[in-house]
Amino acid sequence: MNPTKSSLRISRRAFNGLVAGAAVLGAPALRAQSGNRIVLGQSAAFTGPAAQLGIQFHAGAKLYFDALNAQGGVGGQRIEIVQMDDGYEPDRCAENTTKLLAADVFALFGYIGTPTSLAALPLATKGQAPFVAPFTGAMGLRQPFNRLAFHLRASYNDETALIVRQLTNLGLNKIAVFHQNDSYGKAGLDGTTLALAARSLKPVATATVERNSVDVAAAVATITAAKPDAVVQISAYKSCAAYIRAARAAGYGGTFYNVSFVGTQALADELGKDGAGVVVSQVVPTPYSASKPITREFLELIGKGGNKVQPNFSSMEGFLSAKLFAEGLRRAPGKNLTRDSFISGMEAIGDQSFGGFQVSISPNDHVASRFAELSMLTGDGKVRT
Known part of the structure; x- marks a missing residue:
């Protein structure tokens, strides 16, 4: 698959401004997008009292995408994320989202939180950009149905x-x-x-x-x-x-x-x-016990990467969200990737098992999972499920 120019092109001025805004987060040194790169935009809390949510989710997603890119990506295309910090504040998130859409990122991915995602989704809808795997279970983002929005997690x-x-x-x-x-x-x-x-x-x-x-x-x-x-x-x-x-x-x-x-x-x-x-x-499997193949895959990649990613539920959700996005890319029809073909690819996922974590997406249902279970803190910094 090769992205069409209309789906992935970033104007020089918009792109330069975007990179300048994201540079403090250690975003990859990006050039204007070429035919072998798919750039996602993520606005999330990377500073402030909710920072660990954004930091850990992003780390898990990047872990998966880095491993996928090392194997040639999807159809020869690498997947990269531009991160922008919103501090878990809706106004900052809306401003970031406007910049990301102006830079023509392919999709918005891994937004953290309900108030921020509610500020961003109307902008994504207006810009006809897919809005994938927000870290929120709010019904207000799921109803009414939005063809552009895809959810990994239960509500x-x-x-x-x-x-x-x-x-x-x-x-x-x-x-x-x-x-x-x-x-x-x-x-x-x-x-x-x-x-x-x-x-x-x-x-x-x-x-x-x-x-x-x-x-x-x-x-x-x-x-x-x-x-x-x-x-x-x-x-x-x-x-x-x-x-x-x-x-x-x-x-x-x-x-x-x-x-x-x-x-x-x-x-x-x-x-x-x-x-x-x-x-x-x-809403995702435990990252601490290798009882499921998906957890073994997650922990193995962390080890191969030098144990730089902390295994926890937030990073596991980022990892699974990246896996879901990549699955949609693989199933996108046609030779030239567009946002519409990606949406078709996501809707073609159907019922799948990601190493024991069941997902299901169809043209009429964009919520991949309704899995939920309880865990308990043990008092020594650990979590038991």
């Missing part, structure tokens, strides 16, 4: 349904929700409320924290006063860790459940021994 509704089922099966019905005060937090709150309503229950208390903040005192006071059996947390690792510590200091003895976006290893690192017993739902 927050899937994750919160699993959490609520686990808690109620244990007889823990007094459930509170601590959530980020934005579209991500609302998506998780809505999923939890929906799952509780199916059991004729509702949250006993809710409280919020601002995005990129660890000011949790008011939330701790509100929720602790309701004496919940468990607190479902819908935020990133810094604020969730701050909440857990503050709640325990206030005498709360219940359990804490998080959805996958929290950044499991980052949360474990933040909490240390205070993490013992904290539960996190996951």
Whole structure:
């Protein structure tokens, strides 16, 4: 396959500005795109309180793409990513996305977070650019159906349904929700409320924290006063860790459940021994146990690369997302790759097993997986599934 000029060309001025904006992130030294390179654009948090989410996802994706490129890429074409830092702020993400689209990147890939992705998707739609594997499970990015958007992971509704089922099966019905005060937090709150309503229950208390903040005192006071059996947390690792510590200091003895976006290893690192017993739902296979072929492939490539990539759930999701993107490229019809032919290739994936991780994409369903399971922090910086 050879990209058409209209699908991959980057104007010199737009490209120079893009590289200048991305250079601080250690982006590859890129030249104007040639016929053997496919350039993806990624706006994500690479600095700030959510930085580890972007850093780890990107590391996992690059691990896969680097290995693929070393074998000749797909049809002789290398895949590269231009990263731009948005600090997990929607306005910065929108600005980055506008620059990436002006530079005519082939697709937008691996955006981190709900509020940022919600800012970017309308821009991608207007620019007719594929929007692949955002690191979010928000229903607002999946409904209504968008032909340009493809999702690797299960939704927050899937994750919160699993959490609520686990808690109620244990007889823990007094459930509170601590959530980020934005579209991500609302998506998780809505999923939890929906799952509780199916059991004729509702949250006993809710409280919020601002995005990129660890000011949790008011939330701790509100929720602790309701004496919940468990607190479902819908935020990133810094604020969730701050909440857990503050709640325990206030005498709360219940359990804490998080959805996958929290950044499991980052949360474990933040909490240390205070993490013992904290539960996190996951949407990709464990990166720590080589029980599945996909994990063995992941760990083997990390080893071959000198162990520079940390194996964790975020980097595993980046790895699988890159694998999904490459599979769509392989299946793109025709000799000349275009965005439309790539979309057709993605929709042709059908039902596949990526080393034991099942994916399914069709023309009418662009959500590849609904896999979700629970994991627990052990208090020694590790995660058990």
